[in-house]
Amino acid sequence: MAVLGIESSAHTLGLGIVKNGSIIANEKLMFPIGNQGIIPARAADFHAGNSSKIIRSIFSSSELSPNDIEAVGYTKGPGLGPCLRIGQLMARTFAEKHKIPIFPVNHAVAHIEVTRQLSKVKDPLVLYVSGGNSQILALDDTPFRHYHIYGETFDIGVGNMLDSFAREAKLTPAWGSSVAKLAEGGKYIQMPYTVKGMDFTFTGLLTHASKALENNSHKDIAYSLQETAFAMLCEATERALLLTKKKDILLSGGVAQSRRLGQMIGIVAKSHRARIHTVANEYNADNGAMIALVAESMMKSGQHYRSRDCDINQKYRIDSVKVSW
Numbered sequence: 001m002a003v004l005g006i007e008s009s010a011h012t013l014g015l016g017i018v019k020n021g022s023i024i025a026n027e028k029l030m031f032p033i034g035n036q037g038i039i040p041a042r043a044a045d046f047h048a049g050n051s052s053k054i055i056r057s058i059f060s061s062s063e064l065s066p067n068d069i070e071a072v073g074y075t076k077g078p079g080l081g082p083c084l085r086i087g088q089l090m091a092r093t094f095a096e097k098h099k100i101p102i103f104p105v106n107h108a109v110a111h112i113e114v115t116r117q118l119s120k121v122k123d124p125l126v127l128y129v130s131g132g133n134s135q136i137l138a139l140d141d142t143p144f145r146h147y148h149i150y151g152e153t154f155d156i157g158v159g160n161m162l163d164s165f166a167r168e169a170k171l172t173p174a175w176g177s178s179v180a181k182l183a184e185g186g187k188y189i190q191m192p193y194t195v196k197g198m199d200f201t202f203t204g205l206l207t208h209a210s211k212a213l214e215n216n217s218h219k220d221i222a223y224s225l226q227e228t229a230f231a232m233l234c235e236a237t238e239r240a241l242l243l244t245k246k247k248d249i250l251l252s253g254g255v256a257q258s259r260r261l262g263q264m265i266g267i268v269a270k271s272h273r274a275r276i277h278t279v280a281n282e283y284n285a286d287n288g289a290m291i292a293l294v295a296e297s298m299m300k301s302g303q304h305y306r307s308r309d310c311d312i313n314q315k316y317r318i319d320s321v322k323v324s325w
């Protein structure tokens, strides 16, 4: 029997199917953001309008039928309310129709767990970098087993910062990957750099870089912005590595797709003889398979939820989640 996962926290509507920790199928459709960013109500309309299509598609690519599914998971949060609501409704409808258990999954836990489980790493230090968040974490058993946050952004996620800058620089699509492309061959210009212990902030850097676009080469600004933001993440990660004495670093989340960030964290890891682990871009980006994997872990460790209690939470904190597997 297999487990279905539904991800809908932002622009991606993703469905995945797993069986005993292996990914059987992973399908996604993306709301086209252009240079406007994600408009929550429109992204939710996109998800609702494509829900039947993606369900047909996942069962055709997996060669399974809905009767082969023994449980369903969905993203409870964090994320955009209207988008989360569509995934929750899809999951509740599927669970009630097929009389199977349902599991509300934390999006950040799913990003980390897909990387940890596919990399087969037991107890890593995690750098989780996405649009909505940026955190440094590790598993901790007190007062219950959870991902303890050692450091995090005090304002916006690094992905959100890069996407916002892309919009200011009129790049299309307004993604961090467009900033990375523009940054190639740029020269460094001094930028504000804010790390406090293992925490950091990005809005000052974004404001400074956006204003600097008026009188400087866009290429140099993109390069300097990216180097500064990633250096901040590396400094905080290095401090957490020394504190926790971990030997594995997990690089996880949408921004983990950045080749430059991977190189820079690789330098940190090498200088402390730590190993670095990440997964293919398909699984670092938002996807349904990561939700299915966590739902399966929740089910196998004995968790249980009533369908009517399965809500959404736009600000669902990772450190409130019990990692019972």
Ligand code: FE2
Pocket: 107, 111, 130, 131, 253, 254, 285, 286
């Ligand atoms: Fe994500």
